[in-house]
Amino acid sequence: DRSIKIAPSILAADFANFGAEVQAVEAQGADWIHIDVMDGHFVPNLTFGPPMVKALRRHVSTVMDVHLMISPVDAYIDAYADAGADVLTAHVEAGPHIHRTLQAIRGAGMKAGVALNPGTPASAVAHVLDLCDLVCVMTVNPGFGGQSFIDMSDKIAELRRMIGDREVHIEIDGGVDTKTAGTVVQAGADVLVAGSAVFRGGSVEDPAPYGENIRNI
Numbered sequence: 472d473r474s475i476k477i478a479p480s481i482l483a484a485d486f487a488n489f490g491a492e493v494q495a496v497e498a499q500g501a502d503w504i505h506i507d508v509m510d511g512h513f514v515p516n517l518t519f520g521p522p523m524v525k526a527l528r529r530h531v532s533t534v535m536d537v538h539l540m541i542s543p544v545d546a547y548i549d550a551y552a553d554a555g556a557d558v559l560t561a562h563v564e565a566g567p568h569i570h571r572t573l574q575a576i577r578g579a580g581m582k583a584g585v586a587l588n589p590g591t592p593a594s595a596v597a598h599v600l601d602l603c604d605l606v607c608v609m610t611v612n613p614g615f616g617g618q619s620f621i622d623m624s625d626k627i628a629e630l631r632r633m634i635g636d637r638e639v640h641i642e643i644d645g646g647v648d649t650k651t652a653g654t655v656v657q658a659g660a661d662v663l664v665a666g667s668a669v670f671r672g673g674s675v676e677d678p679a680p681y682g683e684n685i686r687n688i
């Protein structure tokens with residue numbers, strides 16, 4: 472399914488109100504829910520782990536898309552399967568064995584994603600495309616919401632060519648907004664993560680801006 476999907480990142484939501492935020496943004500038209508897990512080691516910021524993701528599961532009725540910015544990954548795969556992740560994405564830079572990691576994610580019953588930092592070439596995933604369901608192209612250096620977009624159009628187009636007729640999503644993460652969404656879709660992306668561009672101006676009490684923001688991306 473290559474239709475364009477908007478995946479709000481709860482990194483930009485009210486951390487004391489995740490359940491209600493997820494329900495509000497889904498009611499306003501979110502296609503997937505993007506959940507950013509950071510370990511203070513792979514990236515210079517820290518969010519939450521499996522128990523939080525598991526608690527969120529009963530509030531998410533769409534696709535729960537979990538982006539791991541952690542290293543190492545493998546020891547936590549079963550915990551995210553148990554938490555109910557639909558898509559589990561690991562960074563190719565997070566360890567020497569991305570091939571094993573992707574096999575383990577699928578083996579645990581989830582869709583497998585692989586993410587690339589801005590400095591990492593498309594070729595880093597050339598030999599694992601048969602093992603994944605999603606490639607996430609970072610358009611910021613991971614760790615924080617609200618950063619400005621780094622143009623990766625050539626990498627996106629190259630990945631789309633490499634993927635060929637495989638059923639693999641290309642997800643874009645970082646700095647996606649009304650101005651930047653068009654170029655990444657043009658280049659071949661189909662899942663757009665957006666944090667600040669979705670949650671700005673709204674709240675659980677007044678969620679209508681979430682819907683306007685989603686439609687404007």
Ligand code: DX5
Nearest residue numbers: 482613614617645646666667
């Ligand atoms: C960055 C995260 C992103 C981030 C996107 O490390 O992976 O998902 O929340 O936020 P915006 O859309 O504000 O750049």
Ligand code: ZN
Nearest residue numbers: 507538644664
């Ligand atoms: Zn993310």
